[in-house]
């Protein structure tokens with residue numbers, strides 16, 4: 067009673083009004099059933115985004131017994147992530163749910179543990195480190211060697227992108243690549259063949275399986291612990307085994323097959339601090355999750371969209387060729403780190419892809435003390451909203467990036483030209499988050515994506531959708547990527 071009274075007083079003193087309600091009969095069970103059905107159909111993001119036009123850009127409702135606040139209001143997201151940063155945390159639910167796979171790392175920790183992880187990672191992303199195009203070229207060439215040579219032949223690019231980002235991230239962060247693009251298990255059409263065998267391939271599959279379980283567990287909210295089957299535990303063990311091999315090399319440098327000199331290697335830096343193998347594994351796994359899946363998703367969706375918009379492909383190719391020309395072997399000059407940034411239309415295409423398909427589409431924070439969000443209260447949604455300590459606030463970039471009042475009536479369409487019109491200012495465009503927890507790998511990821519797109523477009527004059535797949539389009543775990551990017555390719 068005392069708490070309720072104090073909360074009312076606090077809300078009144080800040081002129082807060084209640085937000086609009088999401089219908090929440092039977093403790094929010096029907097809402098949860100709708101989410102599970104949408105997940106089965108493969109359109110959970112559309113389902114979640116569809117609530118906002120109906121119930122307002124900020125609403126309150128119950129989902130499976132838990133009261134949630136949902137928002138796609140830039141001012142509110144800015145408050146959660148930046149101006150009110152100290153009032154919010156990731157929440158213990160996220161830590162405890164993700165723990166079996168990710169342990170204690172930058173994606174699961176708050177407070178001092180998070181600050182320490184971030185400080186260790188920061189030197190990894192200095193300009194010197196992320197502008198190493200030579201290192202990237204090796205992996206991109208290996209990817210292109212996996213693409214079919216004949217005109218009009220079909221390839222699935224998505225598994226290749228996962229391998230590319232895994233190979234480059236392990237080299238960048240751990241000092242040695244897993245070289246999965248060299249694996250014989252990766253057949254020439256780009257599909258990863260069935261049974262296990264090679265360590266890297268089973269790692270890639272296990273990492274996906276583990277993350278799929280994490281998102282299933284997240285949908286059960288506080289009851290996440292009910293999902294813990296042997297398959298989940300087996301996948302986690304496979305993932306841990308690969309990372310443990312790197313940790314072992316860092317702890318026993320004499321086991322290294324290749325020496326990296328003059329570069330900051332995150333794993334070596336933290337191994338110099340502690341010999342705690344579990345701590346090292348957790349740190350590595352968290353950053354590997356960040357480095358592999360997000361950029362692979364961005365690359366997958368870029369080609370998925372380009373194949374469906376041939377005029378954009380041609381326009382982008384013309385810009386790339388005029389910037390970097392073509393050499394006698396028809397593959398073009400290697401773009402430099404700074405020259406990549408000057409290809410304006412390439413930036414627009416990547417922005418537009420991240421707008422429609424942000425790699426981290428759903429996110430949220432939990433209030434650590436009584437606080438307020440500046441918008442969403444009252445029928446007009448313009449008053450502040452009271453957020454009691456312990457309240458979860460979910461935000462979705464997928465919904466935010468498709469707001470018609472911010473991006474125009476054609477917000478659902480792929481139109482890179484809109485970026486010349488000044489859209490996506492400030493907190494309206496958030497693929498990399500904002501505030502003190504802004505993505506550390508943003509520049510690295512954009513360079514890797516821009517470089518890969520450039521090299522592929524230099525080589526292939528035309529791509530087309532290969533309609534040989536009719537399953538769900540989206541793979542949504544903690545991040546999102548297209549299930550398949552089946553394309554026909556024609557060399558220049």
Ligand code: HEM
Pocket residue numbers: 172173184187235353356357358360361364424425426429496497498499502503504505506507508510511512
């Ligand atoms: C297209 C590619 C990428 C996108 C869209 C992206 C997006 C994001 C987002 C939305 C977050 C916030 C997550 C949260 O609030 O829980 C984040 C955090 C982070 N990202 Fe990225 N990311 C990308 C690539 C990368 C890469 C390649 C790396 C490193 C190699 C990286 C490193 C990190 C790290 C370390 C954090 C945690 C920051 C913190 O909590 O302090 N990201 N990223």
